[in-house]
Each structure stands twice: as C-alpha cells, then as structure tokens.
Amino acid sequence: MNKIIEKEEIVGARIAKLDAPEKVTGRTRYINDMVLPRMLYAKIFRTDRVHAKILKIDVSKAEALPGVHAVITAADTPDGKIGVIKDNPPLKGDKVRCIRDELAAIAADTEEICDAALRLVEVEYEDLEPVFTCEDALKPGAPVIDEERPDNIAMGQNFSHGDISEGEKASDHIVEGAYNVHYVTHCNMGTSCCIADISASGKVTLYSQSQYPYIMKMDLAPALDIHPGDLRIVQPPVGGAFGSKLDVYPNEPICILLAKKTRRPVKLTYSREEEFIVSPTRQPVEFKIRAGMTSDGIFTFREVDSFLNNGGYTSWGATTPYVTMRTCTSHYVVPHVSYSARAVYTNNPFAGSFRGYGNVQATWCVEIHVDKMAEVANLDPIEIRLRNANEPNSITPQGSDLGCIDLVGCINIAAEKSGFLEKWKTNRATWDDGERYKRGIGIATSLHNAGGAKIHKSDGCGTILTMDDYARVTVMTGASDIGQGSDTVIAQIVAQELGVPIRDITIINNDTALGPWDVGVHASRTTYIAGNSAKRAAIDARGQLLSAAEKQSNVTADLLDLRGGYVVQADNGEVVIEIAKLLRQIHFAGEDSTLVMATDYYEPPTEPEDKDHMGDMSAAYSHAAHVAEIVVDTLTGEIRIEKIWSVQDVGKIINLNGLEGQIEGGIAMGIGFGLHENMQIEEGIVKNPSFRDYHLVTAPEMPPIDMTFIETDDHEGPEGAKGIAELPTIVIAPAIGNAFFNATGVWIDHPPLTPEKVARAIWERDNPNLAAE
Amino acid sequence: MSLKVEIAFKLNGRSVAREILTSTSSLQVLNRDFDLAGAKLACGEGECGACTIMVDGVSRNACLMAGVDLDGRDVETVEGLWEGNGLDPLQEAFVNSGAVQCGFCTPGMVMQAKYLLKPGKKLSRDEVIRGLEGNVCRCTGYHKIIDAVVAASGEAS
Numbered sequence: 001m002n003k004i005i006e007k008e009e010i011v012g013a014r015i016a017k018l019d020a021p022e023k024v025t026g027r028t029r030y031i032n033d034m035v036l037p038r039m040l041y042a043k044i045f046r047t048d049r050v051h052a053k054i055l056k057i058d059v060s061k062a063e064a065l066p067g068v069h070a071v072i073t074a075a076d077t078p079d080g081k082i083g084v085i086k087d088n089p090p091l092k093g094d095k096v097r098c099i100r101d102e103l104a105a106i107a108a109d110t111e112e113i114c115d116a117a118l119r120l121v122e123v124e125y126e127d128l129e130p131v132f133t134c135e136d137a138l139k140p141g142a143p144v145i146d147e148e149r150p151d152n153i154a155m156g157q158n159f160s161h162g163d164i165s166e167g168e169k170a171s172d173h174i175v176e177g178a179y180n181v182h183y184v185t186h187c188n189m190g191t192s193c194c195i196a197d198i199s200a201s202g203k204v205t206l207y208s209q210s211q212y213p214y215i216m217k218m219d220l221a222p223a224l225d226i227h228p229g230d231l232r233i234v235q236p237p238v239g240g241a242f243g244s245k246l247d248v249y250p251n252e253p254i255c256i257l258l259a260k261k262t263r264r265p266v267k268l269t270y271s272r273e274e275e276f277i278v279s280p281t282r283q284p285v286e287f288k289i290r291a292g293m294t295s296d297g298i299f300t301f302r303e304v305d306s307f308l309n310n311g312g313y314t315s316w317g318a319t320t321p322y323v324t325m326r327t328c329t330s331h332y333v334v335p336h337v338s339y340s341a342r343a344v345y346t347n348n349p350f351a352g353s354f355r356g357y358g359n360v361q362a363t364w365c366v367e368i369h370v371d372k373m374a375e376v377a378n379l380d381p382i383e384i385r386l387r388n389a390n391e392p393n394s395i396t397p398q399g400s401d402l403g404c405i406d407l408v409g410c411i412n413i414a415a416e417k418s419g420f421l422e423k424w425k426t427n428r429a430t431w432d433d434g435e436r437y438k439r440g441i442g443i444a445t446s447l448h449n450a451g452g453a454k455i456h457k458s459d460g461c462g463t464i465l466t467m468d469d470y471a472r473v474t475v476m477t478g479a480s481d482i483g484q485g486s487d488t489v490i491a492q493i494v495a496q497e498l499g500v501p502i503r504d505i506t507i508i509n510n511d512t513a514l515g516p517w518d519v520g521v522h523a524s525r526t527t528y529i530a531g532n533s534a535k536r537a538a539i540d541a542r543g544q545l546l547s548a549a550e551k552q553s554n555v556t557a558d559l560l561d562l563r564g565g566y567v568v569q570a571d572n573g574e575v576v577i578e579i580a581k582l583l584r585q586i587h588f589a590g591e592d593s594t595l596v597m598a599t600d601y602y603e604p605p606t607e608p609e610d611k612d613h614m615g616d617m618s619a620a621y622s623h624a625a626h627v628a629e630i631v632v633d634t635l636t637g638e639i640r641i642e643k644i645w646s647v648q649d650v651g652k653i654i655n656l657n658g659l660e661g662q663i664e665g666g667i668a669m670g671i672g673f674g675l676h677e678n679m680q681i682e683e684g685i686v687k688n689p690s691f692r693d694y695h696l697v698t699a700p701e702m703p704p705i706d707m708t709f710i711e712t713d714d715h716e717g718p719e720g721a722k723g724i725a726e727l728p729t730i731v732i733a734p735a736i737g738n739a740f741f742n743a744t745g746v747w748i749d750h751p752p753l754t755p756e757k758v759a760r761a762i763w764e765r766d767n768p769n770l771a772a773e
Numbered sequence: 774m775s776l777k778v779e780i781a782f783k784l785n786g787r788s789v790a791r792e793i794l795t796s797t798s799s800l801q802v803l804n805r806d807f808d809l810a811g812a813k814l815a816c817g818e819g820e821c822g823a824c825t826i827m828v829d830g831v832s833r834n835a836c837l838m839a840g841v842d843l844d845g846r847d848v849e850t851v852e853g854l855w856e857g858n859g860l861d862p863l864q865e866a867f868v869n870s871g872a873v874q875c876g877f878c879t880p881g882m883v884m885q886a887k888y889l890l891k892p893g894k895k896l897s898r899d900e901v902i903r904g905l906e907g908n909v910c911r912c913t914g915y916h917k918i919i920d921a922v923v924a925a926s927g928e929a930s
Contacts (some may be wrong), residue, residue: 016868023876024864024883026811026851033810189815189823189877189911239815239877240911272816483875483912657871657917664914665874691820691909699905699915 002575005563010496011719014656017488018507019237019481031193031207031236032269039195040069042258042268043114044251045104045121046278050312050347050684051143052096052125059104061120067113070261071121073104077257080222082248085154087146088313090223090250090257096125097145097312098349099684100278102250107258107266132684134286134307134344145312145345152345154310155318159325159613160338161397167301167336171292175373179287180750181361183679184672185279186354187696190239192279193269194252196259203230204256209238211245211480212520213512215456223253235510241482242669243353244279246522247315251278276689280352281679283317284309285324287365291334297377297384301336304328304365310343310350317351318343320358322455325613327362330396331447332370332388337397347684353522355669356730359448364751367444367734371741380424381443381738382415390447390623399614402447402621404712410445410625410647413708418627418645424742431745438632439642440743443625444734450651450722451620451714452604453523460603461530462516463537467545467596469587471500471565471580475537476508478518479530484725485658486526490534492654493718497538498545499562500579516601524723527654528620531718533602540598548586548596549576605716620714624648624727626667628735632743637759639675639740641703644732648707651714651722659724663707666728668697674733678752780844785853793840800824800835802843803850811851811880815909822908825881825888826850832888851880854887863887863925870921874912882908886922896926 022028045062059071074093081089092101106117129143136142137152144150168174195207204226210216213233221228238245255268270278286307292300310318321341329337354360374384389407396402415421423441430438452459464476475494481487487507495502508514518530546557549567553560553576561570567577586594609615627645632638646663653659676695680687688694713720733751741747746761764771781790784807791806803809803826815823817836824835827849854861860868863886873879882905889896889904896904901922902915910918 014871017871017873019876020868020873021860021864023873023879024851024860024867025855026809026880027855028876029810030813030877032814033804187911189813189821189875189909191815238875239813240875242911272818483877485874661871661874661913661917664916665912666914668914669911690818691816692818696909696911697914698907698909699902699919702915705914705916 004573005566005568005575006573007563010492010502012653015488015492015502016657017485018491019487028237030190030239031195031209032190032239034195034207034236036195036197036265039265039267040107040109040262041111041114042105042107042255042266043111043118044102044254045106045118047096047099047101047103049096049125049127050099051128051130053128054092054094054096054103055124055126057103058122062106062117065113065117065120067109068106068117070107070258071104071117072257072261076261078223078225080225082219082223082250082253083314084247084316084319085314088250090253098347099686100349102254105254105258107262130347130684132346132348134309134346137344137346145347149345153342154314154345155343157321157325157341157613159329159398161329162336164301164303164336164338167292170294170300172295173376174290174292175369175376177289177369177372178749179365179368181285181364182751183281183284183681184677185276185281185679186240186242186244188240188242188244191270191272191275192251193267194255195265195267196256197265198259198263203232205232205234206252206256207234207236208252209241209245210235211241211243211482211522213480214478214517215520216248217512219248220253224256233512235480238482242355243522246353246520272691273689276694277349277686280315280317281349282354282360283320283351283358285361289365289369291369291373293373293377295377297374297379297387299332299334299388302328302334303338306341308341308343309348310345311348312345313350314343315350316353320361322358322609324358324362326398327359327366327447329398330400331366333390348681349686355666356726359446359726359730360673360733363444363446363730364734364737368737368747368749371738372747380421382411382420385411385445400616400618400621404714405621405623406649406710406712407445407623409710410623410649414443414625414627414645414647417706417708418629420627423629427742436633436635438634438743439629440632440739441627441629442735442738442740442742443627444731444738445623445625446727446731447621447623448727448730449523449618450528450622450724451618451716452525452529452606454606454608454617456519457608458603459519459525459529459606460601461518461533462601463533463599464516465494465537465541465598467541467583469580469584471504471583473498473500473505474508475505475534476515477530477534478515479509479526480521481509482521484662485655486530489527489654489658490530493531493535494538497535497542500565524725527721528717528723529602529604531721533600535718536602537598537600540600541596544596544598545579545582549582552577552582552585619716620651620722622649622651622722622727624731626731626735628732628739630736630739630743632740632758634744634762637755637757637762639736639753639758641671641736643704643706645706646708646728647710648724648727649710649712649722650724651717652711652720653709654719654721659709660707662725663728664705666725667705667732668702670729670732672697673751674736675752676754678754778841780841782843782845783847785849795841797840798836799826799838799840799843802840803835809850809852813877813880815877822885823878823881825884825908827884827888832885851883854883863890866921866925870917870924872913872918872921878908878910882910882918886925889922890926896923898923901926
C-alpha cells in the first residue's frame, strides 16, 4: 500500500512571513544599507525661501572642494518635468515655489564632503509675495505660483447625481458642517533613498523604493531625456513606504543625472529631518458639507465642497478626490449627491498618496457628520447608520456595483460586541456631573475599494511561474512587496494549488527586467490582483503536472490531486508519484522533453472612471466598522483609548498573521492621525521635523483590539479574498472623534484631538461667555 | 582633517580592533567599519531605537554613543544572536508571531527584547510593553511584537 497524504490547508492559516528570518537576524540589506563598488554619495542643496525668483546660483566653490566629483544645477538638467501634471522640474533654475525646492546637487566621496560642499553653494534671490492658504490663493490678484496656471488651480473635480434641490425639499432637517483635515506624513522607518548606476551603453539601473516601478519608467524618462525602455528599476528591501513612493520625486532623476555626469554609481539618502521636510505628506483638505434627512433620519441629500492645499507642485495628493468622492457620494444610501474639489497652489510643501488615500479625509468628514445628524434626528449612532446602510449588490451614484458587501453586519457586530448602546447612553448621562475623567464610546464605518482601482488603462498584474527538477517553484510577479507581506500571500496561494511546501517557493518581485508588468502597490490591490494572477498561473502549472501524471499513471487527471510534494489519488490520498520525480521524467524525455512553466496576466473586470466620474473601477468593495472606547481627562485634555473593536469584511482570510498585522498596524497609524500626529507648517516652513516633535504611537499607547473578520467570499477575489490594508487606517479616527462627543457633549471638528485642543474645547464648553470674547 | 584613533573591544564574543574616525558614532562604526547593517539609522537622535545594541549587558542607542566609547566594552549586536544553527528562541518568536513587517525596526526591537529578558524570569505583558516604549515601529501596531517577547519570556523561564 502506498503512502497516504492528507490535504493541507495553507490558505487561511497563520503563516510566518517568508522574509522574517532574514529580518530578525539583521541579514536583510535594505536599500539604505547598500554599497556598490566605486559608489559616490549625493546630497541636495535646497532653498531656504518659500517663494522667490532665483537670480543666480554659484556652485564654483562647491565644485572646487577636494572630494567633490560633480555639482549639477538646472543648467545641467533636461527640460522635462515630473509630477502628475508635469509641473515639477527636478532642479529649479528660475523660481522657488516651496521650502523643498532643489537648486543644486552634489556627488562626492563621502556624505561629509557633500555636507561641506553644500555650505559653499551661493544663491541670490528676489523674494516674491507668498501665499499659504487656499482662500488667499484664490483671491483676485493673488500671487501666481505656476505661471502656466495663473488661477492657482492645479486640478479640480465635480460630480453630481440626482438633484440637490429635490433632496432639500424632501428634508425635515439640514445639517451643515466644516471639517479641516491636517498635514501628517508617512514616517517610514527607512528614510528615502535611491542609488543610480549607468552602463557604458547608456542604460540606467535605479535602485529604488518605488511602489510603482513599471509606470515609474514612463514618468521618469522625460525628466532624463532617455527612452523609458532604457530604465531598469531594482527594488531592494525597503523600510516601509505606505504610499510615499507612488510618484517620481526630484531625488531620483537628480541621482541619475549625477551618476550620468560622474559615470559612477551614486547614492542619495535623506536624513530624518530632510525626510520630514521633503517627503510627501497626506493631502490636507478643507471640507464644507450640507446634508439632509427626513424626520426618521433617512438621508435625502449630501453636498460636499472641498479645497485641497496643493502646495508648490502637484503630486498624487491632488488626485485623492477620486477616492474622497466615492465615500462622499456612495457611503450610505443618499439619493441626491454633489461633490466638488479644487486643488489650489500655495507656497506650502505638497502632498502625495498615503495609506487610505483621500478616504482618511473623507471618512473623518462623513462619519463625524453622520453622528451630528443622529443628534439632530434624536437617533443613536447605530440606528442612523443601519437605516441608511448600503445593501449588497446595490449600484452607487458613480456606477459601482458594491457586490457582496456586509455593512449591516459590520455595524451590528461592532455594536453588539462592544455593548455600544448601553455604554453610549450611560456616558451621556454623566456630561454634567463634574467628574474629571469622562468615558466615551464612538463608532465609525467606511467604504473602500477592495478589488483594485482602475486609475490607469490597465489595473493588471503579470506572473511567470516555473518549476525545477526538485519541484522548487519560482514565481516572478510584478507586484512589489514593501513590507506588507504580499510575497507570502502569493506563495501561499501557489503552494495551495501546486501541493508543495511553502518553503519550496521563491518569489522574485524586485526587478523590472525580470518581472512582468504591474500597476503598483497601492489601493489595497496586491492580494486581489497579484494573488489572482499567481493563482491562475499556478492553476495552469497544476494542469500541466496532472496531465503529465495521467500519462505516467493511467489515472485520469480529474481523479488526481497534488499534496505535500506528491501526486496523489484525490479520493484516498494514495501516492501516485513524487512531483519532483514526475518533473524529471518529463524534463529528460528525449525529443518530448518539456518543463513546467506558466504565465498569466490578470486584468480585473473593471472600468476606469469616465470624464463624468462614472465607472465601476474596482472588482470588489468592502466595509469596516470600528468602535473606540476612550477616557478623557478633562483637566489635562489627554485621551486614553481603552479598547477598540474592529469588524471588517475581508472576503476570505488568506494569512491570519498578515491580516491581523495589517489591521493592528493600520489602526496604530489611524490613532496617530486622530490624536497627535501633526506637521506644524507655518508660512510654508515645517516646524517639527523630528520624532521628538512629531509623535508616533508607541507600544504603551496601543489599546487592546478585538478583531472580527466577516468572510463574504468575493466571487472574483483569489480564494474569495478582498483587499484589506487601508480600511483600518481610514476608520479609527472618526470613531475616536465620535467617542469624544459621547464623553463630553462637545464636537472637535478638526483632527488631531491633541490635549491642547481637547482642554480648550472643554474650557469653552464650561465658559461659553468667556469663550465668546 | 578628521582625527583617527584605534579602539579595541569585544564584538559578538570576538576581540576586535580598528582605527576609526573620532567623529563617528558607534552606529557608524558598526555599519561602516564592521559592515554590520543590523543596527539601523532611522532618526539619529535616540528617539526611535532602531539602532539598539547591547553594551556591557545594557541596551543602548548606538546613534547617540560616540564610536570611541566602544573601546574596552563588550558589545552585542543582532548579528551575534544567530550562530548559523537555528534561530535564537526570541528571533523564532518574532518570526512565528508575525512581529515583522517591513522589518526596519526589527533588529532594534530584538536587541531591546533581549535586554528585557532575564533568564528564569517570566515578564508580564505590561513589563514588556513598558520595556519596548523607546522602540518605534510604523508597521505592526506593536501587538505582535509584544506577543513575541511575552512568548519568548515564557520559554526562557
């Protein structure tokens, strides 16, 4: 009797990350640790102005310093610009538009020599009148930031569905609000870094932290005056990214230009201070919202107008309205909606993409406002959400089919597990009892794309899969892993199909010369899109193995299975042949020799938004509900989070470790945004560029989290999974904001809820006459 | 020009000597002069703990310690924990608990945890949380790191 092998479930299990052993031993060489032979170091000379005409840049003294190999300025740079509307020259020659502006760059033997050379660059300016707020920048006669766009509007979006005036007529109550979402930044533990190298034949290799290496080639090439095909992007391990590397920023073309000039590899790394000042922020937004409802609390219309402080140049921050709009128009059922956004040039630093994209901002606005409406309608926060919740398979105003969602389940489970209603009522009864510590409980929910986001013509990902003579599998995927663990998820999906141990799978995902195309790591899309592509390639390879086994064994393929490295009979698990042996038999078979190889390109069944912002851009959608229970110290203004309940529709669990880790980490980031992270930008200058003055959540500040996963089993997702990584960051802050009202009876409309802001809000509540003065 | 000085110390159990620039930090000495990349530069001002090493049995921020101060000391880095035959139980716990995402803070976390773990003493969860306060992680939300250290503490007792 042959050996019997039971079926093993690798998908859904708690699997250790493939790269973890290398990381816990300190063996992983991050891009920041890399040294290439004959490598030079680079630094950028930045302005100390926010708006000025550049009269003269003199780099002659810097060039003369021993150890300096090259100094470049705009005079050495091709004319091409970078950024989403190509308004950002890598080196500035005419004009300074914000404090980040790059005027010169130096390559030298050491970073210390670069620093010395930076002090020798001399610049003459003529200061221009600056402008820092959207309101001021839109006034007639305001200083013009970008001469090609004299109205100071970088980008704008408008959407409407239904008829707002009809909605007004149907309303018993109309509630207005204004919410300003502040500047925060990614704080990747590994600072921005790149290394450029140019071959004698003129081909460029860029070692990069990029999250979108394939599209990056197209975006980078014009600034270098080279063919995108001559760019190769290599992605060494990175210390986090969170959206910060989803565009080309000036450091990368500058590094390549220095490599070109010196004909040596050049490395450019930011200090932590530089990282704070220069790397992109989350897009700050000023929202105005008007929303109506019937006396029963049924929503009738929602009108949102927003202004985005675009800063001096345009990066992905200006495109966040594409996501903000989805939440403003489609989160809860609202028959009449309108939305507008204007990204307005100022002399501030500029924003990029950041985990959650525009949805962190949108969900703060919508979810705080929903609780305010509940107060007016005399409903509790659970009831108003249930009465307006989106139903499965419903079509949103922008034409998205929400598919197998479960918003009602998210709300009900979160309410039940947290004992929400009882606590909510008890807390309200204590507003006026004079006690120092106040308890509060709050809920928020959100809607996010969970099956990719077709913001380009393709939202696809490719896979090349090969098996060697020992049944070891190599999976080349286009998908980048920036630490989140997608390589492990892809390996699990492949291991499940091919019946091989997960340690026998090698993922190659770090070189555009090897991997097939992918859009990039963003929009919570990698498990869904890359996972689907890997699964389809693995199914193809599985078919090749089974048909080969059929020929060897005379058992038909549909009666065979792959388990634990063996071909077995599906019904009883009896071993037919070892997979490795089968592979060798078909590989060394004379004229019929063959290898098991499979390729796939998966394009999700979605459509880009049209010019009217209509289109089902994601193959799946998902919700999460968070409940936060907090204690407010009304004397010091400090908020302590006692516990969080997280309920999320995940489609299907692939890796429990990875899933929980994404939710816990996302919540930590959302707590920072809600309570204390705040870039203090005054007149265009970043005032707190250090971890000392920009506080990240630490271990003692993390509350316990009770997690519930709803498995809606998406029909298109790999194994039924949906994308999960952004929702946790999106939902938690408004849950805290709503809990604060439940504790004190006071709204704070603008995050973060710092002790200063909280103490002031309570003082104003208690001293209304003094506060009015 | 920069001054140089010769220092001698014990590094992961072996005696070493090297001529270093007096202007460099311990972190730069380890990263550059000894090609040990485990201790990481993330802030350079002692705020994040990514560069945590052990000096004479006490955890230190290598970025804040002058390189010359390594002279005569007993220094342990994350590279010293793995002898090539199986991971240290603490490292194993980090791997299995899902305590690693991007991993940039991980070597510092591991070294701080190593310092907290005393043979024969089981740490409470609160003691672990307090002990890791100075080490910042941007990816994980800390729970799985805490789980790992608590699990390793259980094994050590």
